[in-house]
Amino acid sequence: METEALSGLERFAQTFLNWEVLVKYAPSILAGVGVTVWLSVLIILVGMTLGTLLACLRAYRVGPLSFLIVVFADVFRALPPLVVILLVFFGLPNAGIYLSAFMVLFVVLTLILAAFAEEILWAGITSVDKGQWEAARSTGLGFTQTLGYVILPQAMRLAIPPLTNRAIAITKMTALGTVIGVPDILNQATTAQSFSGNASPLLLAALAYVLLFLPFVIMSRWLERRYSWKKA
Secondary structure, eight states: OHHHHHHHHHHHHHHHOOHHHHHHHHHHHHHHHHHHHHHHHHHHHHHHHHHHHHHHHHHTOOHHHHHHHHHHHHHHHHSOHHHHHHHHHHHGGGGTOOOOHHHHHHHHHHHHHHHHHHHHHHHHHHHSOHHHHHHHHHTTOOHHHHIIIIIHHHHHHHHHHHHHHHHHHHHHGGGGGGGGTOOSHHHHHHHHHHHHTOSHHHHHHHHHHHHHHHHHHHHHHHHHHHHSOOOO
16 A cells, blocks of 8 residues: 555656656746736736726716726626637637737736726725815815825725735736737646646646745735724
8 A cells, every 4th residue: 555655646746746847848937937927017007007097087977988988897897808818819800900919918908907997996086085075176276186186096095905906816817828829827838738748837837826926915915904994
């Protein structure tokens, strides 16, 4: 029985901890880390900026514009990201629009993050007491100045924890890019696994994801404690 157990452990190590396979494919997975990081940074920067802009535009309460923003936010929050990615990647060429796999993933995940960010920030804007608006306007500030200098900073403070969590969730979805050939961590790992016939690259990819996203998860916990309302 001990021999069988030892044999089982050896088989596990050979499958998931094959040193030769790890060394051979580590560079390609490291290249995938670079793609994932670059893509995640772009998605967060553009998605958050767009979401903030849409929330501010919605604050003006222009009927048709607000309606379009609500429709945009609801549609992109409702659709599964993978469905949108496949629809854009395989559908747009039929309309004469050709985008690289990297660009498709960037555009789709950016729009999804923007939709969530808009709703989160809009909730923050509407939660600011009406007296804040009135007090700022009474000092002579215009609507835009009041929104930018008084209301938005308070809304951002309320929205930081959920925005951080949403940003982490969206950037982890970069792994969906493997279905359309984006050379991210998962794509490099699955390719290496196919060529080597060994699961060690997948374990290396999992470790890369942990090392990449764990600091952000820890930071989100700190932000949630730092910016949450304290109970009386």
